[in-house]
Amino acid sequence: MAVLPIKLTKTNRDKLAQVLWVLNWISVVTGIILFSLGIFLKVEINKRQDLMAESQLQSVPNMLIAVGLIACVINFLGGKICYDCVDTNKFLRWKLVMLPYIICTFFFTLSVLVGALMCYSMHGQLEEALTFGLRDAMRYYKDTDTPGRCFLKRTVDQLQIQFQCCGNEGYRDWFQIQWVSNRYLDMSQREVVDRLRSNVEGKYLMDGVPFSCCNVNSPRPCIQYQITNNSAHFNYDYQTEELNLWMRGCRQALLDYYTNIMHSVGLTVLIIWLFELSVLTGVRYLQTSLENVLRQGDPECESDGWLLENSFVETARSNFNIIKHLGKFNQINISSNGDPNIDKPTTAHYGPDNVPPKSLPMAS
Template sequence: MAVLPVRFTKTKRDKLAQVLWVLNWISIVTGIILFSLGIFLKVEINKRQDLMVERQLQSVPNMLIAVGLIACAINFLGGKICYDCVDTNKFLRWKLVMLPYIICTFFFTLSVLVGALMCYSMLGQLEESLTLGLRDAMRYYKDTDTPGRCFLKHTVDQLQIQFQCCGNEGYRDWFQIQWVSNRYLDMSQREVVDRLRSNVEGKYLMDGVPFSCCNVNSPRPCIQYQITNNSAHFNYDYQTEELNLWMRGCRQALLEYYADIMHSIGLTVLIIWLFELSVLTGVRYLQTSLENVLRQGDPECESDGWLLENSFVETARTNFNIIKHLGKFNQINTASNGDPNIDRPPTAHYGPDNVPPKPLPTSS
């Protein structure tokens, strides 16, 4: 029994072919959108790649770019096929191409769905990448004289100002690293020497943060040194002065920023997938209805179209049997290629000396 059969008249078949021709051209536009989304996501990731550790983050934008290019090619071909299918005689040129085209389009549509799911699954990798990348960037913040790291101070400061964040998880992360270069430490001061000696690794640690952590909305001048020392500042309590510094960590700020982008892209790709699925369904109905017209031999007759000629179970069983027979056929070919004695006639054995008997004399 066919799955979702629909009865088509000649007029309905022609209208279906015309609508599908328009939808395929619209699908080319959706392919361009997919390509553009992939480029946009790739640029956004590369823009802050210095703050990330490589975790295969480029796979999602590369997937969207590839799917977008394939969409343009497949839908251009689909538009040409649907345009010719208005005339039943022209359909004969595409009859052998239609089924492979539908199979390829099915896997392409499936890849669009995979791309949408990858957008949502990428957030876990992105969070881990940002956590490790920001940790390393803060560690090298002071290395303004080291080649390859001299730009990280500017990058981190720009990040904290733009996203109104401080540190990795929060401003206290700066207390655990030396973010002031030894070049700017006065070794003649006893306080500096004591701080260096008090740390096992010889680092200059203090309860201070870079200027970029200062909250511009604070009603008082920013306090970025001796933050936890209430007596060092007038009318100050660091536990209640939340407006003095940005409280949110940069990892959370960046994760929310990329999460909004990924959710928007994922939703757009899902909508495109539904659209491509509807186009694929229409092309399948057009193909089956036109093949039934050819069987009946009358271009003006009514014909049935369906998604599957048999039920899902029967179709799966048939395909499984085809695959199983192909596997057996390959095994036979492999065995025959490996054993030279297969498919050869048996050798005759005449006796212990393997000598054929003499022929009998013929009577004259």
């Protein structure tokens, strides 16, 4: 039994072909949108690539770019096919192409859905990349004289100012690393030397943060050094009052930023997938109805169209049998090519001397 059958008259078939021609051209535009979304996502990731560890984040924008280009080609061809299907005689030129085209379009539509799901499933990879990337960027914050790292200080400062964040998880992350270069430390001061000697790794650690962590909305001048020393500042208690620093970590700030982008892109791709699926459904109805017209031989007759000629179970069973028979056919070919005695005449073995016995005299 056919799946979702409908009856189409000659007028309905012509209108369906015209509508699908318009929708395919709109799908070319959606392909350009997919391509543009992939480029936008790729630029956003590359913009802060120095703050992310190496991961598979580029797979999503690359897939959207590829799917967008394929969409333009497939839908351009689909528009040409649907335009010619208005005339039954012109459909004969595309009759053998229609089924492979629908199969390719089905897998393309499935790729669009996969791209949308990938946008929603990148949260874990993005969080891991930001965690390790920000940790390394903060570690090399002081290396302004090292080639390849001299720009990291500016990058981290711009990040903390723009996203109003501080550190990886919070401002206390700066307490655990040396973010001041040794060239700016006065080794003649006993306090500096004691701090360096008191650390096992010889690092100059302090309870201070870079200036970019200061909250510009705070009425009090920024306290960025000796944050945990109440006696170092007048009328100050870091445990009770709200510090004039950004409290949110940069990992969470960037994660929220990219998550919003991913969800917006994923929603757009999902809407495009639904649109492409409707176009594919219409093309399938047009193909099956026109093939039934050719079987009946009357271009003006009413014909049936369907998504599948048989039920889902029967279609799956028949396709499985076809694949199984193809596998057996390949095994036969392999065994035939591997056995040198196949398809060769056999030699009868008559005896130890390989001499045929004498023929018996015929009875009179």
